[in-house]
Amino acid sequence: MADTTYAYAxxxxxxxxxxxxxWSDPFPGADRRKWVGGAGLGAKILWEEVPPHADWDHPDNxxxxxTGPLAGLPVWGTxxxxxxxxxxxxxxxxxxxxNGFFGANLKLCGYDAIVFQGQSPRWVxxxxxxxxxxxxxxxxxxxxxxxxTQQALEAELRLTGHRLSVYSIGPAGxxxxxxxxxxxxxxxxxxxxxxxxxxxxxxxxxxxxERGARGVAAAHPHALLAxxxxxxxxxxxxxxxxxxxxxxxxxxxxxxxxxxxLPIRNYTTNVWPEGVDTKxxxxxxxxxxxxxxxxxxxACGMHHCHMQVIRSGPYKGQVVDEPExxxxxxxxxxxxxxxxxxxxxxxxxxxxxxxxxxxxxxLCGWVMECQxxxxxxxxxxxxxxxxxxxxxxxxxxxxICKREGMGNLLAEGVKRASEKVGGPAAxxxxxxxxxxxxxxxxxxxxxxxxLDTCTGSSGxxxxxxxxxxxxxxxxxxxxxxxxxxxARQVATLRGRKHFEDSLGACVFTTRVPMDIxxxxxxxxxxxxxxxxxxxRAGRRAAxxxxxxxxxxxxxxxxxxxxxxxxxxxxxxxxxxxxxLDHWETMLDTWYETAGYDRKTGRPTPETLRALELDDxxxxxxxxxxxx
Amino acid sequence: xxxxxxxxxxxxGCMRCELACSYEQTGTFQxxxxxxxxxxxxxxxxxxPYTCPQCAEAWCLTACPVEAIGxxxxxxxxxxDDICVGCKLCTIACPxxxxxxxxxxxxxxxxxxxxxxxxxxTVCPTQAILYVEAGTEDWLASFAAERALPAALxxxx
Numbered sequence: 001m002a003d004t005t006y007a008y009a010x011x012x013x014x015x016x017x018x019x020x021x022x023w024s025d026p027f028p029g030a031d032r033r034k035w036v037g038g039a040g041l042g043a044k045i046l047w048e049e050v051p052p053h054a055d056w057d058h059p060d061n062x063x064x065x066x067t068g069p070l071a072g073l074p075v076w077g078t079x080x081x082x083x084x085x086x087x088x089x090x091x092x093x094x095x096x097x098x099n100g101f102f103g104a105n106l107k108l109c110g111y112d113a114i115v116f117q118g119q120s121p122r123w124v125x126x127x128x129x130x131x132x133x134x135x136x137x138x139x140x141x142x143x144x145x146x147x148x149t150q151q152a153l154e155a156e157l158r159l160t161g162h163r164l165s166v167y168s169i170g171p172a173g174x175x176x177x178x179x180x181x182x183x184x185x186x187x188x189x190x191x192x193x194x195x196x197x198x199x200x201x202x203x204x205x206x207x208x209x210e211r212g213a214r215g216v217a218a219a220h221p222h223a224l225l226a227x228x229x230x231x232x233x234x235x236x237x238x239x240x241x242x243x244x245x246x247x248x249x250x251x252x253x254x255x256x257x258x259x260x261x262l263p264i265r266n267y268t269t270n271v272w273p274e275g276v277d278t279k280x281x282x283x284x285x286x287x288x289x290x291x292x293x294x295x296x297x298x299a300c301g302m303h304h305c306h307m308q309v310i311r312s313g314p315y316k317g318q319v320v321d322e323p324e325x326x327x328x329x330x331x332x333x334x335x336x337x338x339x340x341x342x343x344x345x346x347x348x349x350x351x352x353x354x355x356x357x358x359x360x361x362x363l364c365g366w367v368m369e370c371q372x373x374x375x376x377x378x379x380x381x382x383x384x385x386x387x388x389x390x391x392x393x394x395x396x397x398x399x400i401c402k403r404e405g406m407g408n409l410l411a412e413g414v415k416r417a418s419e420k421v422g423g424p425a426a427x428x429x430x431x432x433x434x435x436x437x438x439x440x441x442x443x444x445x446x447x448x449x450x451l452d453t454c455t456g457s458s459g460x461x462x463x464x465x466x467x468x469x470x471x472x473x474x475x476x477x478x479x480x481x482x483x484x485x486x487a488r489q490v491a492t493l494r495g496r497k498h499f500e501d502s503l504g505a506c507v508f509t510t511r512v513p514m515d516i517x518x519x520x521x522x523x524x525x526x527x528x529x530x531x532x533x534x535x536r537a538g539r540r541a542a543x544x545x546x547x548x549x550x551x552x553x554x555x556x557x558x559x560x561x562x563x564x565x566x567x568x569x570x571x572x573x574x575x576x577x578x579x580l581d582h583w584e585t586m587l588d589t590w591y592e593t594a595g596y597d598r599k600t601g602r603p604t605p606e607t608l609r610a611l612e613l614d615d616x617x618x619x620x621x622x623x624x625x626x627x
Numbered sequence: 628x629x630x631x632x633x634x635x636x637x638x639x640g641c642m643r644c645e646l647a648c649s650y651e652q653t654g655t656f657q658x659x660x661x662x663x664x665x666x667x668x669x670x671x672x673x674x675x676p677y678t679c680p681q682c683a684e685a686w687c688l689t690a691c692p693v694e695a696i697g698x699x700x701x702x703x704x705x706x707x708d709d710i711c712v713g714c715k716l717c718t719i720a721c722p723x724x725x726x727x728x729x730x731x732x733x734x735x736x737x738x739x740x741x742x743x744x745x746x747x748x749t750v751c752p753t754q755a756i757l758y759v760e761a762g763t764e765d766w767l768a769s770f771a772a773e774r775a776l777p778a779a780l781x782x783x784x
Contacts, residue, residue: 073656074646074750104642108658151670161667161674162642186671215657221650225750232752293672294639294753299646301752307672319672 018118037068042084071103071504079298088194100185187321193459219526270572330361
C-alpha cells in the first residue's frame with residue numbers, strides 16, 4: 001500500500017555542517033505513528049545518533065528542529081517548533097518549544113524536521129525553499145541580535161511578513177552563553193537548556209524558511225475543520241482557558257502572587273513591595289498600558305501574542321513584543337523591577353539578545369542580592385546593581401553576551417557562577433542540581449513544578465501544569481502543598497506534554513480535553529488515535545529522553561533543588577512551609593507512579609516494554625535483562 | 628449583493644484565511660494557491676488581508692479576450708476553467724493584483740466568494756473579514772472614500 005503522508009511532508013531534512021552535505025531522508029509511516037514528530041522524533045534521533053562521549057559542544061551532537069502533524073493546518077496555534085538536542089545547561093536532553101510560523105512554513109517547503117550535525121568551518125545560515133536548500137555565508141549577520149538578523153534576511157531575500165520565517169541566535173548564542181536561546185518570528189523563543197549555545201557551537205546563525213508553495217493534506221479535511229472549531233470553542237469558553245484566550249499569560253502575575261508563587265527579588269519575599277501600583281499588573285491593564293496589536297502564530301485566534309509600543313519612560317516609542325508571564329517575572333519581579341513599561345523593554349532586550357528570560361532572572365536577581373548583602377562588591381561587577389535597576393540589568397545583558405569582565409562568569413549561568421564564587425553567595429542561587437533552570441515562578445508554593453523541574457529530563461519541566469486531570473482519574477483540584485497527591489499528579493499526567501510537543505502545536509492551544517485534541521490529530525492523519533495511544537506516545541518520548549540522560553551519566557542523584565530553590569518562604573501565603581520535609585516521600589510516590597526504578601532512575605523493563613521501547617531495555621539494564 | 632469587507636485593523640496576521648481559502652480552491656491546505664493574501668506592514672506590527680473586491684466595473688472581465696470571466700449567482704466574477712486559455716490579460720488588467728495565474732493548470736484563478744459562503748470570512752478568528760450586504764453595486768467607491776478620509780485629514784494638518 002502506498003505510504004500516504006496526510007498531515008506530514010514525509011521528509012526529514014539533514015544537514016552535515018562539517019562537510020556541507022545536505023540531503024533528506026524519508027519519515028516513514030510507521031515511524032510517524034510511533035514518534036509523531038517534534039519531541040518524539042527528536043528523542044528518537046538523540047537516542048540513536050548522539051553517543052555519550054558527544055557532549056553538547058561536540059560536532060556529533062544533533063540539533064533537531066522539528067514540527068509535527070498539526071503544523072500548517074487550520075487548528076489554532078500550529079506553527080510549532082520543537083528543539084531537541086543535548087543542551088549546554090545540563091549537558092543532557094533538551095525539549096523546548098517556540099511557535100510563530102516555523103512549522104507551517106517548513107512543511108510548505110516539504111519537510112517535517114531539520115536535523116543539524118557536525119560543525120561548520122565558517123558562520124552560515126540555512127536557507128530553505130520548496131525547491132532547494134542551501135548553507136549560505138552568514139558573516140553579514142554576525143553580531144546582530146535576532147530581530148536585526150530577521151530584518152537583514154528579509155532584506156537579503158526580499159521577502160516580508162510571514163513569507164519568511166527566521167529562527168536565529170543573537171550575540172548570546174555566538175558567544176556560547178550557556179543559557180542562550182533560539183528566537184524566531186519576532187518574539188517566539190525556544191529558550192531552554194542552552195539550545196542557542198548548541199546552534200552557536202555549530203556556527204549556524206539562522207534558519208530562514210520561505211513560505212513554500214507545497215500543500216499539507218488532511219485525511220479528513222471537513223472533520224479537521226470541525227475539530228479546529230471545537231478546539232477554538234473550548235479555548236474560548238472553558239473556565240480554565242478563557243483567561244488565556246483573552247489575555248494570554250498576562251493574568252499570571254496577580255494569580256501567582258495570590259498563591260505565593262510570584263518570585264519576588266530572588267525568592268527573598270512573597271509579597272508585593274510597598275508602594276507598587278498593583279492595579280497596573282492586572283491583565284487588562286498590562287495590555288492597555290501599551291499601544292498594542294495582535295501578532296498571532298499560524299492559524300491562531302487566541303488574543304495572546306501582541307506587539308506593543310512603550311508609552312512612557314526612558315524607552316518611550318520603542319516597539320517590543322508583549323512579555324509573557326515568564327517575562328514579567330524574569331525581567332521584572334525576580335529582579336525587583338515593578339514598572340511594566342521598563343520590564344517590557346528589558347524582556348525584549350533578552351529576546352533580541354536571545355537569552356533565556358528565566359535563567360536571566362535568577363542570575364540577575366542573584367547578583368543584586370549578593371551586592372546588597374556584600375557577597376559581591378561593586379568592583380567585582382564593575383558597577384552597582386540595585387534591586388529593580390532595569391538599565392543596569394540591560395548593561396548586564398551586554399556584558400554576558402560579550403563575556404566581558406564578570407560577564408564571562410555569569411555567561412555560565414547561575415549554578416556555575418555561584419558555585420565558583422562560593423561562600424554565602426552560593427546559597428542564594430536558584431537552580432536544580434542537574435543544571436535545569438526553573439521557570440519564572442516561586443515553586444516553593446507550587447510543589448508540583450518543583451518536583452517536575454528536578455525529575456524532568458528535558459532541561460525544563462516535563463509534565464507542566466495539570467491539564468484536565470480528571471481524564472486520568474485524578475481529582476480536579478488538589479492542594480499545591482499536599483506531597484503525595486502532588487507527586488502522583490505529576491507522574492500520572494507525565495506524557496501529555498511530550499505528546500503536545502510532538503504535534504507542532506502550541507502549549508496553550510492544546511489545553512483542551514485530550515479526546516478533542518485527538519480528534520484533530522485523527523482527522524489530520526487518518527489514524528484512529530485516542531487518548532491512550534496519545535499518552536503512550538508522549539510517555540515513550542519522556543522515557544527515551546530519560547534513558548538518554550542516564551546513558552550520559554545524568555542520574556537520580558542530581559534530582560535535587562538548590563538550597564535557595566527549596567528554602568522556606570519567610571512571608572506570604574505559605575510562610576514557614578517547607579517542601580524538603582516531604583521530599584523523599586514525594587520522590588517515592590513519583591517513581592512508583594511513573595514506573596521508574598527509584599534507585600537507578602531507570603524506567604523499569606516493564607515500563608519500557610509497555611511503551612514499545614524493548615530495544616532500550618538491554619542498553620539500560622544490561623544484556624542479561626529480560627527483554 | 629453581499630461582498631467581502633475587510634477591516635485591516637483587526638487582522639493579526641495568523642494567515643488562517645489563506646489556509647481555508649486554499650482548501651476551498653484545491654482540497655489541500657496550500658496557501659500558495661489561496662486567492663486571499665495577507666501582507667505585512669511596518670515590520671511585523673500590522674497586517675492586512677486583501678482579495679478581489681468584485682468591483683462593479685470589472686476590468687478582468689472586460690479584458691478577457693475569450694469571455695472566460697462571468698458573473699456567478701453569488702455575484703462573483705468567476706473564471707470558467709474550460710474557456711480560459713491562460714493568456715494572463717486579466718491578471719494585468721486587474722488594478723488590485725487579485726487575479727492570479729496557476730502555472731500548473733495554465734489557468735487564471737481568483738476569488739469566487741466560495742459560491743456564496745466565503746471560507747476566509749468563516750474562519751477568521753478576529754472578524755477582520757466580513758461577508759456583508761453592500762448598499763450599492765459600486766460599494767467600493769464609498770468604502771474607499773470612507774477609508775481615505777482620515778488620510779486626507781492627516782494631510783491637511
